[in-house]
Amino acid sequence: MGWLSPEAWQAVALSLRVALWATLVSLPFGIFIAFALARWRFPGRGLLNGLVHLPLILPPVVTGYLLLLTLGTRAPVGGFLQDIGVVFAFRWTGAALAAGIMAFPLMVRAIRLSIEAVDVKLEQAAGTLGAPRGMVFLTVTLPLILPGIVAGAVLAFAKAMGEFGATITFVSNIPGQTQTLPSAIYAFLQVPGAEGEVAKLVLVSVVIALAALALAEWVGRAVAARVAGR
């Protein structure tokens, strides 16, 4: 890859990995919480809703700092996790965690909207045909909310690709370890004469974002047509 410097290339690859993992790992949780918020009435529902949305409203630096406070190697939770071999602080996994948390509200919102649009009468019909609750979800609800899941996942992926504040606060900006695409752009901006590298990384960012959007549109349209019964 002569076009990009090895360092820049590393940042692109790391960002893709971080965003992919952040999206994939948070997806099941996102679906579950979106379902709970859309369908269930339980004590603490408002609190859960607020908690999920918090990263959207808080300054990202604050979210990153709170992560550092709880999951840093010397923090109680972080220390325990370290004992069982899970380390987030200053690792790419930490970057994925920070990105996942920052993208979570967007994912939940998209999925929740699609769950609220599902006709409960179809689920009732499935129940009268002998399908237990869990199977109703798997055979009726899940396929029907697939467009929302795709939209939520793509949104989360794009957000995770661009996450900067919480990531740099929580896992710093170590080239090859935690330097994601936005962190790399930031770092190159500090170096005199690296404008060319910055421009290339910006271009890569734009291309990846557009590609994700196009893919989401295409998949979403195909799934929506299927789900609408055409």
Next chain:
Amino acid sequence: MSLEVALKHRLGDFRLEAEFAAPEGVTVLFGRSGSGKTSVVNAVAGLLRPEAGRVSVGARVLQDSSRGLWLPPHRRRLGYVFQEARLFPHLTVGQNLRFGRWFAPRGAVLPDEGRVIEMLGIGALLKRRPGQLSGGERQRVAIGRALLAGPELLLADEPLAALDEARKAEILPYFERLRDEAMVPVLYVTHSPAEVARLATTVVVMEDGRVRVAGPAAEVMSDPHVMPLGSAEAGAVLVARVVAHHADGLSELEAGGHALWVPRVAAAPGTELRLRIRAQDVMLALGRPEGISALNVLPCTVSEVRRGEGPGAMVQLQAPGGRILSRITGRSAEALGLVPGLRVHAVLKAVSVARDSVGGRGEAGHAKGAGDAAPRSPSGRG
């Protein structure tokens, strides 16, 4: 197999307190909208959980609040045909039809897929998606989907209400076949007297959350206290046999030894039919009228006269072949001196036996065990 229902439930101001039992065949829950029909069906399906009650289908108890027993919908083994077809839009017609089979318990007796598909005429639709079907096709697929799950009772909540007249005429015969071929007992909700006349073995009349009358169809449909005086649709059912088709476009039927003339019906001689005779199409005369255009004159005995609050009166008549109703004015009832036991002649215009009122035979008045239905009609024939 019989259906027994006893429910108590409160929904805001509305109180449901319904109790009835029905033998095999088609049991029709009949009543105005808001009378609680759908709540009863939903309670039987398990979609509504009544505060107290007992529901059993044959030997299977689906709910018994005295024992704290309540089966969730998916364990009730009932089929439910909703007003809107509620087909799964993400599945093909074939996948929709097989949906219930994926969850049927091992050893369940499932109807033959090919036979149901053929009966409903949906073989050509299997690869299509619900979005590409017409309203009538959708409802046929919904019936097939419910049947193929192998239900022990089929529930239908106004399955024709969302369809136009032509589509209604397309779907109704399938329910008649379910009844006549005894494929599965049916609990059917409607507010249409025409559908009651064509389908019902047993009629359960609902009013304000309660069962007003329940009993064999012919008995309930000819009860002057049940049929609303103001309704042009009120009418009773007569069972008649096709004798012959004549060249002038009329068919000759026979009911209780008397000839009846109706516009040509599509049924072979010897077939038994249910004729719906609307109360407003029946005229009464003391002597046998001569020189009139109406072809059908039946000798009858007045069995009951009910005066309404308005100008109308509903007269129940013992006619050859069953009981019918006549809606006349209170003034006429007085002028003719109509009292129970009086012999009169009922005049039916041939054209008044509308085509869509002619249904397959069923067991309107003579259902075996239909007399077990409770509570009994107050004017029960015994």
